[in-house]
Amino acid sequence: MHAPLLQLQHINAHYGPIHVLKDLSLEVGAGEIVCLLGGNACGKSTTLKTILGLVTPSSGTIVFAGEPITGWSSSERIRRGIAVVPENRRLFGPLTVHENLLMGAYLRHDRRAIDEDLARIYARFPRLSERAGQPAQTLSGGEQQMLAVGRALMSRPKLLLLDEPSMGLAPQLVEQSFALLQMLSRQGVAVLVVEQNARVALQIAQRGYVLQTGRVVLEGAAAGLVANDQLRRAYLSRGSVIRFSPLGHGRAWRGHGRQSGERR
């Protein structure tokens, strides 16, 4: 067992009268990959926003790298090593690829090290380097995904949060971006990935949590979850929200919120 880098303890969160997260507890160890599964509107994005400090929990504690960060601002959390690849990527379309990457380093002032990190990201994603001066909105879906991950890495996170990174990507690109997450984790970056695409997520994750209407209904080692009948039933009974096989892309339906492709 890894030493827990992130701990959510008995978190409750509300949007006005709506109780979205119910007594939610979860852990991510240093360098671990953990997936958070669940159907539409069950509170996955809200969980990530709570970790990042964009949603204030009504009760519960968040501990990161040994410090209670529950009352901290987002920027303090980002400085301490939390970064996110948001749902739908949310790149800055009119800004260039290069500027998007620089925005990821917004809170850093170490010019030198920022340049080194830029060089490293361009080396890892030569496509981005070729398109450095191009507006982000002109990139293909796969390139946008690379840029979204690259932008998040520019803050040198210890913990990377990803909100449905597979959404809208062709199966091959999904495999690629999940392989990248594995590589990051080998380099010591912990990953918490929210997915509706349970099959791929469980392939790379060591552990997983399953949310249902804001509550953790199932948790454990990925291998165990894959085999879990309850998990299969829970999702198969909700239609094709989670597609076990074959790997699809796009979504069956969306209950709420932003449609994919809304911001390009």
Add this chain to the structure above:
Amino acid sequence: MGDSLSHLPQQLANGLTLGAVYALIALGYSLVYGVLRLLNFAHGEVYMVGAFIGYGVLSLLDPALAAGLPGWLGLTAMLLAAMLGCGLLGALIERLVYRPLRHTHRLAPLLGALGIAFVLQHGVLLLASARHRAIHAELILPAALGFELGSVRLSAARLLVIGIALLLLAALSLLVYRTRMGRALRAIGADPEAAAMLGVPVERVVSQTFVLGSALAGAAGVLVGLVFTKVWHLMGVAAGLKGFTAAVLGGIGSLPGALLGGLLLGIAESVSTGVISPTYSDLIVFGVLIVALLVRPSGLFGKRAQPKV
């Protein structure tokens, strides 16, 4: 007609001055719109306040200038005071009126803007009365100073206005396109929530945007005073409307668009006044705007209209 046509080069030259001023005002509209999708209809009044600050500083410096203080120092003082004062005023308006109204009804900020406009107009009316106040620009620049090319004459004041406006435009585009703050400003314009997820202090950058746009309006107020040599409390109404028109013509949210829109509008106004008739000049100017928008609904530099959440 032949006689009025001979005025054309002169009117073009005058239009350039007017256009530079409209461009400075239009930039404020476009900056704020680009970041917040908000039409700051109190912007014309901020410009008017800038003109009065310039007037006030000049009155204070009057004895010093008469005693030999160099004119350029006086002008610098006017510009700095107006830009600072208006920048502060803009930040205050944002903080006290627009921010609390931001997530309420769509029309609330518009009504708020009209409210601020009245407050500023009447505030200045109380302080300065309804009289036109004369700006003694000759204290800064001898009226006879100027530059002639054939039949075209550009006074030093007009040249100065164009020069300073271009300088401010250049400084602004450096700021917006070459600095960390400018990058954050454009990122917020594209997606404020995503910017917040990267740790950008969105509210602070929004404040800074208002400071920038309002400071430019303040400078425009001072510059106009130099050329037209008078200020009064309702001068912001027409200028605000024209700055806004210029921003729309150029494509609201686009900075190069605001510049081009301002210049086009200034030239169109000046040429139609001098060559056709002053009576019809506004009619012609707004006619041109309507036709331009029929042909290019999102303005010269505007992007295709896209829904914004």
